[in-house]
Amino acid sequence: MLDTPHPTPAAPCLDQQKLATALSGLHFIGGRYVPAVSGKTFPVVNPATGIQVATAAEGDAADVDAAVRDAARAQKEWAKVPARKRGALVHQCAALLKEHQEELARLIALETGKALRTESRVEAGVVADVFEFFGGLGSELKGESVPFAPNVLSVTVREPLGVVGAIIPWNVPMLLMALKVAPALVAGNTVVVKSAEEAPLAVLRICELMNRVLPPGCFNMVSGMGPECGAPLVEHPLVRKVTFTGSVETGKIVAKAASQKLVPVTLELGGKSPMIVFQDCDFAKTVSGALTSMRFTRQGQSCTAASRIYVERPIFDAFVAEMKKAVDAMVMGDPLDEKTDIGTIISQGQFEKVQAYIAEGKATAGATAHECSAMPSDPALKKGLFLRPVIFTGLDGNSRLVKEEIFGPVTVIQAFDDPEAVLAEANDSEYGLAASLWTNNLKVGLDLAHRLEAGLVQINQNLVVQANLSYGGVKSSGLGKEASLEAMLEHFTHKKTIMVNMA
Ligand code: NAI
Ligand code: MG
Numbered sequence: 001m002l003d004t005p006h007p008t009p010a011a012p013c014l015d016q017q018k019l020a021t022a023l024s025g026l027h028f029i030g031g032r033y034v035p036a037v038s039g040k041t042f043p044v045v046n047p048a049t050g051i052q053v054a055t056a057a058e059g060d061a062a063d064v065d066a067a068v069r070d071a072a073r074a075q076k077e078w079a080k081v082p083a084r085k086r087g088a089l090v091h092q093c094a095a096l097l098k099e100h101q102e103e104l105a106r107l108i109a110l111e112t113g114k115a116l117r118t119e120s121r122v123e124a125g126v127v128a129d130v131f132e133f134f135g136g137l138g139s140e141l142k143g144e145s146v147p148f149a150p151n152v153l154s155v156t157v158r159e160p161l162g163v164v165g166a167i168i169p170w171n172v173p174m175l176l177m178a179l180k181v182a183p184a185l186v187a188g189n190t191v192v193v194k195s196a197e198e199a200p201l202a203v204l205r206i207c208e209l210m211n212r213v214l215p216p217g218c219f220n221m222v223s224g225m226g227p228e229c230g231a232p233l234v235e236h237p238l239v240r241k242v243t244f245t246g247s248v249e250t251g252k253i254v255a256k257a258a259s260q261k262l263v264p265v266t267l268e269l270g271g272k273s274p275m276i277v278f279q280d281c282d283f284a285k286t287v288s289g290a291l292t293s294m295r296f297t298r299q300g301q302s303c304t305a306a307s308r309i310y311v312e313r314p315i316f317d318a319f320v321a322e323m324k325k326a327v328d329a330m331v332m333g334d335p336l337d338e339k340t341d342i343g344t345i346i347s348q349g350q351f352e353k354v355q356a357y358i359a360e361g362k363a364t365a366g367a368t369a370h371e372c373s374a375m376p377s378d379p380a381l382k383k384g385l386f387l388r389p390v391i392f393t394g395l396d397g398n399s400r401l402v403k404e405e406i407f408g409p410v411t412v413i414q415a416f417d418d419p420e421a422v423l424a425e426a427n428d429s430e431y432g433l434a435a436s437l438w439t440n441n442l443k444v445g446l447d448l449a450h451r452l453e454a455g456l457v458q459i460n461q462n463l464v465v466q467a468n469l470s471y472g473g474v475k476s477s478g479l480g481k482e483a484s485l486e487a488m489l490e491h492f493t494h495k496k497t498i499m500v501n502m503a
Helices: 016-023 059-076 083-099 103-112 116-135 175-186 203-209 226-235 248-262 283-293 313-330 348-363 419-427 441-450 485-492
Strands: 028-030 033-035 042-045 051-057 152-160 163-167 190-194 219-222 239-245 263-266 273-279 308-312 367-371 390-393 410-417 433-440 456-459 492-499
Touching: 016 033, 016 051, 016 103, 016 203, 016 456, 028 203, 033 263, 033 367, 042 103, 042 116, 042 203, 051 103, 051 203, 059 163, 059 190, 059 219, 059 226, 083 103, 083 116, 083 175, 103 175, 116 175, 116 283, 163 175, 163 226, 163 492, 175 190, 175 203, 175 239, 175 485, 190 226, 203 263, 219 456, 226 239, 239 485, 248 263, 273 283, 273 419, 283 313, 308 313, 313 390, 313 410, 348 367, 348 390, 410 419, 419 441, 433 441, 441 456, 485 492
Parallel strands: 163 190, 163 239, 190 219, 239 263, 273 308, 273 433, 308 410, 390 410, 433 456
Antiparallel strands: 028 033, 028 219, 042 051, 152 492, 367 390
């Protein structure tokens, strides 16, 4: 145990490097910062400069066990706190997170390379919003009265599951954490979060901030590698629910381990989301919608990125030209600079993975790579993982670039003639997370919306996950929903039946 349980500044700290240093080498367990039992740490690198900015505690089964035991102890008391009061405390956390929005934005920009103005500040704001939303739902944890027989009172009550193990990735770590932690806590569970290797700092700071309001042990965070720290969390006998966001491959490992214990699991596993553009769309709005849909400001590192764009043939050439022009106008540069639209790829590994897809696309006969935006010229960013967005045309539906999740600033635009054929192509995917349709013909739009295999279909917009709207995919994109009241009830509580015979 550390002598000082709070080595980090109490007030919002806008010096992100100072905060990163203070957060170095620590988990947050049982209401206090602690180093790894083994004493091991691993580096946290700023992908815009290649410079190490902090270390993270390298947790293993021993740290996970300590966190889960604290969480299990705390859960017994937390479940006794009236649901509305739990919600009120979570609401109070939201207010604290709002006060720290700028600090969290700068910290997440530092560790992920996501631009402050277009991404990091937005994420920090949405995180507070998610906690605020769920904080208001405490009194919605209602049961039912069930007709059974005269003189028998039969009711159901919603009970928490116990300790929730939450595993999160690096692309929107604060938000994806919030979608799990907020409903879990309000429903009376306690939580152990395993952060992503690449981005442990901002979620650790949020954990500490929320522990100023919550009883100790309700919200714990460990950092470490997937197999050494994530797997023991999933396998821990006291973890009664697992919720995971990340790759399909790891999702399957997590689901298999959870099934061995017979505990419920929620999975959010990415996608290959189609965007279908009809010639009667509002052209300018759709071109700008394509930039948002592709999440270029997040370097395309989004599970809902519109990485397959189908455009009706008569407007195909014009659409490609205008989209390229619009992406060209985006500024790539220092994530902390207010002028920057596009920051960096998260890690060397992802950088190489995305580059391999781009090389494959370029080597495909008949394909054209439209490369956009200028690279930053600042010498301090020379080692940064900056990657120019690429729009491919001339690839066919069998290309790996059309089939696989690239998770980078790469999209493929194809022309279509027939709505039925494009629907079939859109559905010919192992994924089914999100889709968007762009048309002023709502009859066609709604018909296709009903027939698209996706958890979320939007017409004439393509927003990211929103509080209050159920979010989650079908097919390999996942299992279960997040972000809504129904998701909280379904995935973080169980329904107990109680019967009283009064005869
Ligand atoms: P990943 O799925 O391996 O990692 C996500 C989380 O799972 C991390 O916290 C990691 O430590 C943990 N993990 C890894 N192995 C584990 C295990 N055996 N047991 C328990 N937890 C484990 O994703 P990674 O390697 O960061 O990215 C690979 C690809 O996954 C990306 O290129 C992208 O295509 C996809 N991805 C999808 C995301 C989404 O939002 N659905 C987010 C991040 C990545
Ligand atoms: Mg992995």
